[in-house]
Amino acid sequence: QSVLTQPPSVSGAPGQRVTISCTGGSSNVKAEFAVHWYLQRPGTAPKLLIYGNNNRPSGVPDRISASKSGTSASLVITGLQADDEADYYCQAFDSGLSGWVFGGGTKLTV
Amino acid sequence: QVQLQESGPGLVKPSETLSLTCTVSRASISSYYWSWIRQPPGKGLEWIGYMSHNGNTNYNPSLNSRVTISDGMSNNQFSLRLSSMTAADTAVYFCARLGCYDVLTGYPTCFDQWGQGTLVTVSS
Numbered sequence: 001q002s003v004l005t006q007p008p009s010v011s012g013a014p015g016q017r018v019t020i021s022c023t024g025g026s027s028n029v030k031a032e033f034a035v036h037w038y039l040q041r042p043g044t045a046p047k048l049l050i051y052g053n054n055n056r057p058s059g060v061p062d063r064i065s066a067s068k069s070g071t072s073a074s075l076v077i078t079g080l081q082a083d084d085e086a087d088y089y090c091q092a093f094d095s096g097l098s099g100w101v102f103g104g105g106t107k108l109t110v
Numbered sequence: 111q112v113q114l115q116e117s118g119p120g121l122v123k124p125s126e127t128l129s130l131t132c133t134v135s136r137a138s139i140s141s142y143y144w145s146w147i148r149q150p151p152g153k154g155l156e157w158i159g160y161m162s163h164n165g166n167t168n169y170n171p172s173l174n175s176r177v178t179i180s181d182g183m184s185n186n187q188f189s190l191r192l193s194s195m196t197a198a199d200t201a202v203y204f205c206a207r208l209g210c211y212d213v214l215t216g217y218p219t220c221f222d223q224w225g226q227g228t229l230v231t232v233s234s
Contacts, residue, residue: 002154036210036220045224046155051210089155093219099170102155
């Protein structure tokens with residue numbers, strides 16, 4: 001049971017837009033700490049996709065964005081491409097745990 | 111580009127202690143926070159613990175009594191020890207660097223560089 005809750009799967013057709021939600025609580029997502037998002041392809045390590053609620057590392061296209069409101073955060077991917085198929089994880093610091101927590105992951109099918 | 115590489119046994123017997131090492135290239139261990147994360151087959155990610163640049167540590171309470179993270183035997187390495195291994199500890203183990211420092215607290219908040227991971231199976 002993950003501390004942060006994500007839908008197990010989402011899907012969309014090429015060119016469409018999808019949203020992946022991440023719900024937490026007052027000690028993590030709602031707190032002043034940022035939410036980050038990772039992409040993981042099969043057999044590889046997670047890769048930082050969005051940091052600090054809505055900042056993209058170099059190389060991540062601007063059709064990928066994120067937001068946070070209250071105890072929820074969302075990752076939005078527009079103009080879906082076949083290459084977007086992967087697992088996506090949200091992550092935040094948890095003040096109750098004094099450590100870092102992840103969502104259970106969402107499998108995106110294009 | 112920072113590089114991290116995990117090394118250690120791929121098979122551990124039940125009740126034994128797992129020892130893994132992470133070798134870091136192009137970054138100094140003494141300048142960042144470092145962490146271990148694991149992922150059971152087909153499941154999500156679980157933070158195990160971290161070691162700060164000055165050697166302070168903190169662990170996931172669910173593993174606290176069994177885990178130790180420390181400096182490695184060689185320069186620019188850090189290690190993970192997890193005792194009393196069971197089948198539930200079978201997972202891919204990743205080492206990672208903590209980054210995305212919070213401007214107010216000065217603490218890192220994300221995992222910005224990852225090793226490729228190493229599969230550890232617990233079986234007799």
